Amino acid sequence: MNTVDGPKVFQRISVLGAGAWGTALALNAARAGRDVVLWGRDSATLETISTTHQLPAYLPGITFDQPLETTTDLTEAADADCILLVAPAQVTASIAETIGLYVRKGTPVVLAAKGLEKGTQRMMSEVLADYLPQAVPAILSGPSFASDVARGLPTAVTIAAPSLPLADKLCASLSSQTFRPYASTDLVGVQLGGALKNILAIACGIVLGKKLGASAHAALMTRGFAEMQRLALKLGARSDTLMGLSGFGDVALSCSNHQSRNFAFGFALGEGQTLSDLMAPGAKLSEGAYSARVACELATRHGIEMPVAQAVADVLEQKCSIDEAVIRLMSRPLRAESEQTIKQN
Incomplete structure (x- = not known):
């Protein structure tokens, strides 16, 4: 060999x-x-x-x-x-x-x-x-x-x-x-970048399928990427990896393109297709549909807030509707955008 x-x-x-x-x-x-x-x-x-x-x-x-x-x-x-x-x-x-x-x-x-x-x-x-x-x-x-x-x-x-x-x-x-x-x-960073962006791609697909607008899509992608970084860094990923191809690059591709199975899955949900149809035998695989709850479990274990991933997991488990998830995200307490701002004050 x-x-x-x-x-x-x-x-x-x-x-x-x-x-x-x-x-x-x-x-x-x-x-x-x-x-x-x-x-x-x-x-x-x-x-x-x-x-x-x-x-x-x-x-x-x-x-x-x-x-x-x-x-x-x-x-x-x-x-x-x-x-x-x-x-x-x-x-x-x-x-x-x-x-x-x-x-x-x-x-x-x-x-x-x-x-x-x-x-x-x-x-x-x-x-x-x-x-x-x-x-x-x-x-x-x-x-x-x-x-x-x-x-x-x-x-x-x-x-x-x-x-x-x-x-x-x-x-x-x-x-x-x-x-x-x-x-x-950076095996941890490259793996988590790919796994976590799938969850965010579902969320972005839902937003556009629901016709919530380009502004909501941009905000969700940005805040979702921030929570991806929080968890990945806590688990040992390097920040430069998350800003590279396997992190930000994959987010940029997957969160706005129908060729992404996860984005297409979320878009179909946003348009009103049923979860049972989208996850039926023979349907296209959406890895993020399985990873969403796992990411939330990891976040809870490590004390990390991941409201976007939590919303996706709850919608997929039918614990709340898409409309309820949006209201919940928009009603979160006001805070500084970055941890650095909080530390400086």
């Missing part, structure tokens, strides 16, 4: 998860010149990818510019220099546990889910440590839509790893003419 001190890139890369994002990342790795194998459970989907070079269910209208090797065999997929684990946050544990017998010690496993685990409040790196302790965790996150990456449109992301040499090597392995990764060692 390649090591950080060995070849300059990880040549054989496995991508676990043949949905939109996993397929897009596999395509990018192939463009970067890597030997790629894409693993999925559904043989019919993999056959479509292999024979038609398309994935119409997830990436409609896109014909892939690179052939992709596919497999349903986890032992084959685990035989790699580097693994990209591209699965929803709530099933990351089960996949990590399943491949645990096959992954070699020291293999970097790059986690691409932007979520927090319900019930345990764990970040994805903590899930990996429990189920794949022999692997080295890394995180890929940032302002990126699967369709853009699949089409080869310019995209920049952050890749965080425990050491800068490993982060640099992962970036070199996945860098292509249209995909620019930036290295980081």
